[in-house]
Amino acid sequence: MASHIAAVGLRKSYWKGPNEVPVLRGVDLEAERGEMVAVVGASGSGKSTLLHILGLLDAPDAGTVLVDSQRIDNRPERHRDSMRNHLFGFIFQFYHLLPELTALENVMMPSLIRHGAWSYWKERRRIRHEAAELMQRVGLGHRLDHCPTELSGGEMQRTAIARALAGRPSILLADEPTGNLDAASGQGVLDLLRDLNRERELTMMLVTHDPHIAQQADRVVRLAEGRIEEWVPALL
Amino acid sequence: MYKYLLCWRYLRTRYIALASVISVMLGVATMIVVNSVMAGFSDKMRDRLHGVLADLVVESASFDGFDNFEEVMARVQEAGGDDVLAMAPTMETPGILKYRVGSGSMTRPVQIIGVRAAERARTGDFAEFLFDEKGEKVEPSFQVPERLKEISPAGARLKEIEGEPEDAFKRALQEQLEIQRRQQVPDQGAIIGYALGTWHPGKGQPDVYLAHLGTKISLAFPTSGKKPEAGFDEFTVVGFFKSGMSEYDSTHVYVPLEKLQKTRLLLGPDGKGAVNQIQIKVRPGTNLDRLADRLQPALDRLHPMFFKVWTWEQKQGPLLGAVAIEQSILNILLFMIIAVAGFGILAIFSMIVVEKTRDIGVMKALGASTSGIRGIFLGYGLLLGAVGSGVGMIGGLLFVRYINEIEKILSVVIGRKVFDDSIYYFDMIPTLVEPHTLIAIVIGALFIAVLASVWPAQRAARLHPVKALRFE
Numbered sequence: 001m002a003s004h005i006a007a008v009g010l011r012k013s014y015w016k017g018p019n020e021v022p023v024l025r026g027v028d029l030e031a032e033r034g035e036m037v038a039v040v041g042a043s044g045s046g047k048s049t050l051l052h053i054l055g056l057l058d059a060p061d062a063g064t065v066l067v068d069s070q071r072i073d074n075r076p077e078r079h080r081d082s083m084r085n086h087l088f089g090f091i092f093q094f095y096h097l098l099p100e101l102t103a104l105e106n107v108m109m110p111s112l113i114r115h116g117a118w119s120y121w122k123e124r125r126r127i128r129h130e131a132a133e134l135m136q137r138v139g140l141g142h143r144l145d146h147c148p149t150e151l152s153g154g155e156m157q158r159t160a161i162a163r164a165l166a167g168r169p170s171i172l173l174a175d176e177p178t179g180n181l182d183a184a185s186g187q188g189v190l191d192l193l194r195d196l197n198r199e200r201e202l203t204m205m206l207v208t209h210d211p212h213i214a215q216q217a218d219r220v221v222r223l224a225e226g227r228i229e230e231w232v233p234a235l236l
Numbered sequence: 237m238y239k240y241l242l243c244w245r246y247l248r249t250r251y252i253a254l255a256s257v258i259s260v261m262l263g264v265a266t267m268i269v270v271n272s273v274m275a276g277f278s279d280k281m282r283d284r285l286h287g288v289l290a291d292l293v294v295e296s297a298s299f300d301g302f303d304n305f306e307e308v309m310a311r312v313q314e315a316g317g318d319d320v321l322a323m324a325p326t327m328e329t330p331g332i333l334k335y336r337v338g339s340g341s342m343t344r345p346v347q348i349i350g351v352r353a354a355e356r357a358r359t360g361d362f363a364e365f366l367f368d369e370k371g372e373k374v375e376p377s378f379q380v381p382e383r384l385k386e387i388s389p390a391g392a393r394l395k396e397i398e399g400e401p402e403d404a405f406k407r408a409l410q411e412q413l414e415i416q417r418r419q420q421v422p423d424q425g426a427i428i429g430y431a432l433g434t435w436h437p438g439k440g441q442p443d444v445y446l447a448h449l450g451t452k453i454s455l456a457f458p459t460s461g462k463k464p465e466a467g468f469d470e471f472t473v474v475g476f477f478k479s480g481m482s483e484y485d486s487t488h489v490y491v492p493l494e495k496l497q498k499t500r501l502l503l504g505p506d507g508k509g510a511v512n513q514i515q516i517k518v519r520p521g522t523n524l525d526r527l528a529d530r531l532q533p534a535l536d537r538l539h540p541m542f543f544k545v546w547t548w549e550q551k552q553g554p555l556l557g558a559v560a561i562e563q564s565i566l567n568i569l570l571f572m573i574i575a576v577a578g579f580g581i582l583a584i585f586s587m588i589v590v591e592k593t594r595d596i597g598v599m600k601a602l603g604a605s606t607s608g609i610r611g612i613f614l615g616y617g618l619l620l621g622a623v624g625s626g627v628g629m630i631g632g633l634l635f636v637r638y639i640n641e642i643e644k645i646l647s648v649v650i651g652r653k654v655f656d657d658s659i660y661y662f663d664m665i666p667t668l669v670e671p672h673t674l675i676a677i678v679i680g681a682l683f684i685a686v687l688a689s690v691w692p693a694q695r696a697a698r699l700h701p702v703k704a705l706r707f708e
Contacts, residue, residue, distance in 0.1 A: 049702075055601070057600070057701045057702050057705070058701075077605075077606065078605065081603050081604070081605045081606075083603075084600075085602060090602070092598075096598040096705070098242075098599075099595075100245035100246065101241070101242075105241065109238060109599075109602055112237045112241060113237075113602055114603065115237050116237060117237050117240060163602070167602070167603070
């Protein structure tokens, strides 16, 4: 089966003064459509950098990123912006909800970015309805008009998940989505992600340093010394 | 769409940014108030300047003027056609005014203007500026009224003996008293500038009349003899010229044209006198510059005399120019207030960009473009400018609308008159709101607000999404 998203020979270094610090030293990784892949590794192993490059937030020094066998990392900035909006959904460890907006408006944000004023005005009811449905789906139908500061950690992450899904992406990139939650909330968020993965056939790249969470993915890979060191079957 | 939403939310939630809104608001309001008051003063001043001078003035190069003024006027009428409504010959000369005040005397340098009062009144607002001591209007005439003649000691005595039986003694006395009366109250009247006949004590005190209707004044001026010699004549004050322009009210003395021509030795053997100006009133709506250009060649053909046709604005060029420069400089200085507000916006925006760094990263992760992020902050700046200038405009217009009421309250609070009407001769503070000035101020404020947002917006737009997301 052809991979949905693939990284081929990704290399990335950072510079600390005159010293080059290699983070990725030739990463090859792929995920099939609907597959949930967990990337584990120690802190500083380059997990987040890999996720950022896959999600076109950062550019590799070398190597390519392919989606449906098409290279996407060398596209012009405007296309990459559009792909981040249409193709990818991002979930961050610290939720990163915009504090000026309500939970519902946060969820609507990908659609607001996609639409100009006029096209939003024409489709405002549909956009609002879909965002509200997503909030319903993550169990926060009663929190639509609440500000992020009025939500608990788990609720904020659920809102962030709803926001990640609002652009109808086919690939979800989650960076330590449970890292800032207690065990019960974390498990709840993970269950939600797993359900969405199955329901919507979403391809998921899940970065975590917690093996227990990683085990719930279809496949687990370990990133160490800037390379994918070993493939670990899930549920070991 | 997200740009508008975030601009709006930032405006509502970032209270620190309201500081820059207030700065813009105050700047705009101040500029509107100052410009409106200055435009009001300027407008009144132009009205008065125009009232003192006719629309066009034909002036001879020679100070002694020209005696063929009827020919000149005929040429003007011919060249100007229906556009020329009225003309008045005038002789203007510098001189010295002197009159008695109690046991002393008052001496002032003046501009003596010989006119035919009724004709002069037809060429401008001359008649509108003539008052008596009570502030009531007087006719444009140099005739000395009988009641003024009677207030002199000799005049009063003449009145007394009017009813006595006619005999040789009475006739001799009457002749003698008539001579004395003429010395005390000359038969020729003069209209003197209000400030020449009054004393302004200030501090809200009313002006004191030093010269009254009926006061005899003496005028000295250069005659047109071969050598520069002084001519001398006496007149009776029959009115005060109060245009509201201190430059004129403190120098102008109007006397009968023919009398001045005679005393200045400008009356020819044929009885024709010389004038050095012709005041022309033109049809309303006529382009003065074009008409002046039409008249000039017609008068150029009257060589060897040299004439210059001026519009009233050209005659007052230095004064009007000075006011315009004053207004421009004031506007530049006041615009600095808005520029300072601009720096406030720049500082506050820079702070907000730092505060919002991670949010900018999130928006980029969600697909926001570089131009979109830039647009948020430029839009925010524009919104701050729009709110500030909008509120400032309303505040400024309200202030202008109620400026006299505000002046009264301020006068009560500080215990002295803020606007002394005796200085400006205006009952109220004159204001004029010019739409183009209003638009220029508001657009200027918006421009400054947007300009101040460019650098922070550019900084926000150029933030690397990963660095922004990792920002602590």
